[in-house]
Structures are given as C-alpha cells and as structure tokens.
Amino acid sequence: MDDPGEKTPLLQSHKSVTADDALHVTVTDVDENQVGVEHVDGRVHSSNGGIPTIRIERYYSVIEKTYPVALSWRNVNVSVKIPAKKSFCGGESIPAREKHILTDVSGVVQPGTLVAIMGASGAGKSTLLNILTNRNIKNYIYTGDIRINGWHIGQCIKGISAYVQQDDLFIGTLTVREQLQFRALLRMDKRLDRSARLSRVEAVITEMGLIGCANNRIGDAGGGKKGISGGERKRLSFASEALTNPPIFFCDEPTSGLDTFMAQSIVSTLQKMASKGRVILCTIHQPSSELFSMFDQILLMAEGRTAFMGTQQAAMEFFQKLDYPCPTNYNPADHYILTLAIVPGREEECRENTLAICNKFKETEECVKITRQTQELTETARHSNSDPLLNDLLAGDSRYDSSWLVQFRYLFWRSWITTFRDVILFRVRILQTLTLAIVLGLVYLQTTVDQKGIMSINGAIFLLITNTSFSNMFAVVNSFPLELAIFLREYGTGLYRVDSYYLTKTLSEVPLFVVISIIFTTLTYWMVGLYNSWDAYLIAVGILLLVANVAISLAYLISTICGSVTLSLAIAPPLLIPIMLFGGIFVNNGNVPVYFVWLEYLSWFKFANEVLMVNQWRNFDHIPCPNITLPLNMTTPPSSASPCLFRTGTDVLEYTSFSEDNIYLDIGLLVALQVGFRILSIIALYVRARRSKE
C-alpha cells in the first residue's frame, strides 16, 4: 500500500463507528487501474472479548487513472453580432457590428497536465472555455479546429469531459451523500450495479475530503443549522463529476470566494486528479503565489489572444526577455495580469504593448512547440484508422443514460425528499392555511341563510376559490423557477429526460397540495355553515382540489416561460386578475361584453363558482323573507315594496346567471384547463431545456 489514505478510504469511517475497538483488516493487493469494489474480511475485536467478524468493503481509488487524452485547439476565432442601437433623445445611433472576442487562439494540453487560464477581466477566458467545452455557444460565430488526440470529435467532447461551473447548483435539502448517490445511480456506467455505484460514492466522499459533512444537508437545514461550507460545496461539485471518471475537466474559477486554505485544498485535489492522466483546465483569478505554483502550465490571455502558454519557468523567462521582469518577492500571477491589463486612460498604449507581447509569443519555442505537438497529434490520428480507446470512451457516453424507469424512481425519491424535508416551509404552509381558514371562517361564522346572508355566502364561496387559486399558484411560482436552473444544468449533462423530471415533480407534490386543500376547505366549509350535507361537502372538496390543480398547472407554465421568480411574480397577478374577474361575482355572467366572452372560457373561477353555487343553492326550497308590516288598508304588499328578492335557491342561481345544467360542462372544462396547462407547461419545459443545451 503506497498511499494508505487513498487505498483504504472507508477504514476510518468504520473505525469511528466502533470507537472503542481495535480494527484489524486484511487487505489484498489492488490494481489501481481497475474500477470496482472488492470485499475484504476484517475483524473487530470488541472490548468485551468477543470477536465479531465483519465484512469491510474495500474501494479502489476514485481518482483512478484514466485513458490519457490530449486536447488541442488551433486558430480559434470567435465573434458575436452586436445589434444596432437606435438613439433616443438626440443621441448618436450605433450601427450593427461584429465584435471579435477571440483571435487566432491556439494551444495544446497533454494528459496529466493542470493548466491555469489567466488574464484580465474581459480577456476571453470564459469564451475560450465555452468553445472548448462546446457549451453556451449559440450566440457565437466561430471557426477553429478543436481536437482530442488529433481527432475532431465536435459535440462529443461533452461526453468525455466534465465542466465544473463557477456557481454550484444543488438541491439544498439533500445531504452530500444523497446528492452523490443520486448522480451515481443516474449517471454512472450502466455496467456497474447499484452496490458498486454506492461503493464508489463512499470512495469519492472519502477522497474528496467530504467525510466530515457526508450526512449534512447541502443547504441550510433551518433552526440555525448551517449548510456545508463554500469549499465543501466546490469539492462536492468535483465529486459529482468525478463519479464518471472523465479524462478532461474544465473548471470555471474553482477557487473564487474561498479562503487560501480552502483554495489550496481544491487545487491540490485537482493536482491529484491531473496526476492520474487527466487534462484539467481552470480559469483562475488572483491566485496566491503558493496556489499559482501548483499549476503545471499557464495560459495567459489578453484582448482575446494568447499572450503566453507554457510552464511557469518559461513564462518567467519570456517576460524577463521582454523587459517585464517579475520583481523579487512579487506574486508572478499578479505581475502577468498587471502587465497585460488595459489600464483606463492609457488604453491605446496598453493595447499596443499587449499586442506586441502576443506577437512576440508567436516567435517563442513554446508557441512552436504548441504547433508541433498539435501537428503530431493530427498526423498520428490521420495514420491510424481509429482510436479504439477513444471510441470506447465516446461509446461509453450512451452507457450512462439510465432507463426511464430508473430516472423516474430516483427523481421521485429526490422530489419527495425536497418537498417533505423542508420542515419549516411545510409548517409555514400548514400554519398559513389554518390561519386563513380560521379567519375566513370567523368572518362568515355560521351565516344565516336569509336575504342578507345570501350575499355573504356567495362571497365566502368565491373566497374559497380565490384563496385556493392564489395560494397554490404562488407557492409554485415562488419555488419552481429556483429549481429550474438545477434542472437545466442536470438535463444538460444528460442526467435525465424532461418528461421523467416533470412527472415526478408533479406527482411528489400531490400529497401536500391535497392535504392543504382539504384542510382549508373543511375548516372554512363547516365554519361558514355552507349547505349541511356530506355529499355537498365532498363535491366542494373535489372541486377545490381541481381548482388547486388548475392553478398549479398554470403556475408551472408561467414559471417555465419566465424562468425567474421575479419575472413570474410580475406576470402572474395581471394574468390572474382578468380570469378572476369573470368568475361571476364581480361581473354578472349575463352581462359580459361580447369581446371578452372568450376570457370566460379560461376562467376556472367561473366554472368552479358555478358548480359550488349550484351545490349550495339547488336544494334550498325556501329562503325566509323578513316580515313586512302592512298598512291597515292593505292585505298584500305591492311587488315594488317587497324586500324579498330570493324566495328559493333557484332564484339565487337565476339571479347570478348560473345553471344546474352546466355543472358537468364546468367540471369538464376544469379538467380540460388543467390538462391544457400541463401540456403547455411540459412543452415550454422541453423548449427551454433544448435551448439551454445549444
């Protein structure tokens, strides 16, 4: 065992379980290149003298050796079209133009190399990373030749590389272990069975230094319990990608926002990964001298060009020769960035200097080496018919696609946890429902069915519909757009399909919205004193469940189209108000202007209101009228003096233009609206997902 930390990762965790015991384990020799799990018998000598035999799973290093690949790019040019800007208030109009972002950028990275991409802000680092990873490129016009081992593989680079982005997106309610298990079960090589995948997760946890927080929630757990730290989040991002053992890693600012110690631990993990044959490219801002020295090569960019690419020693000599020597005790990284920066006020001069440095680099041995190595790789590829190991890697991409059922199973598990583990949100929603129901119930408490009470009862029915619609709609609008970003990233990495995600998300939420709707309807219904019959009550519950579902479906549609909470919150109310307006309480359905009749067909408020009103009033054969004291000479009151507008429930329905004949149509339209909004929202999700992949 040359590296005990790497070869026996789980022993420590077993030890902590049996703190009082001595642990004796027999370990056989392991081939580091193999992937898999080996079971080794070990013995725990318990303090009471018994010798229980345990089985210890023995893991191979997760930082496995990988098939070595060399990445090369030649003459990469990128530009974007900037649309014309019309002037307002007499200013100057700017015509449409093409902006050059990268100019003739070339480079090569051999297997086992950790490269830092550096440059001032706007130098083109992220654009280069996007082009190399073939991601987020839909706005670019680009040319250039990007190859793996001399082969042009185009989009397939996504299948053999990992892109660890600057912002780590995780479902905060999961623990670190659960997050990795979820990815392992969906993303890892199909040929590995469940136990091998879970074992691999344990190995990754240990090797990425996540053992201390493996069972902690990623996000804040409430009650003052903080989520994992920034460094742990970053390591979790690497761990999530390391599960599939890709030979190329692209990292966008992996150390930003971390303290020196955390940043060093991240880069040393990257060093370790590179030492096993990987190509690792990181954009990095202001590394400390120690951090900077950990990189094998640096790629300096300025004004969209390559200012230097090579070893640190060669960089020192290059800048020295150009009369830009790095002062003693000065951080070389800072020196290079400052030398290549465009200083405000001296833009022209700085641009000239930078261009001169970039041109000088073309004459160096380093630049010649890049061209030579790129040509050699291309030549080798040209002379061989194919690259069997690269083919295997690329073929492996399809192996990672798990079946629809597997996706459904684990997505459902995750959605379920997400919905029910957020105890605070869960409690708040229940409390909110109880409070609203009680307030509403107290306002309309046991309303008497008489001429005055009719208006109150109708109002209470409409408020039942309004509250059910608003509360369910805004619960989704406030949360779904936040999860959308995670969905888009995971979908982009091929973790699962749109339909499996949407279905599991919808199904896992059903119990919560059903419970909340039932609590609200039950309390309000009986407190207000609506029609006293179990049948009528059950119909009310059923209709309000339908209303909740329609509102949720529309909320999914709005959230998916808008993509952010802010925009969704801005769009939802103006959409909801007209739909509510035609619900039959603010405008009598007999008086809707012709040009707005179509809006009635979108108003679930109207359909639900009609059913609930019929449910309430159809069985009232007699509504009491107030006693009228007649003058002595009169035996019956004149019709104009009668304060008795409604003598039966049917009168109420007629007055509000609702009819019992329509209730099946209303229920059908409620179902149709729900299905329609669901179909539209899944189409919107498909479109968004496909666009984000371009």
Ligand SMILES: Nc1ncnc2c1ncn2[C@@H]1O[C@H](COP(=O)(O)OP(=O)(O)OP(=O)(O)O)[C@@H](O)[C@H]1O
């Ligand atoms: N889609 C785009 N449309 C217009 N300009 C763009 C686009 N993408 C990048 N640019 C411009 O190209 C230049 C390089 O951008 P890039 O994001 O690659 O720089 P960077 O070196 O990564 O900067 P930073 O370190 O600040 O992230 C910048 O001036 C940027 O404004």
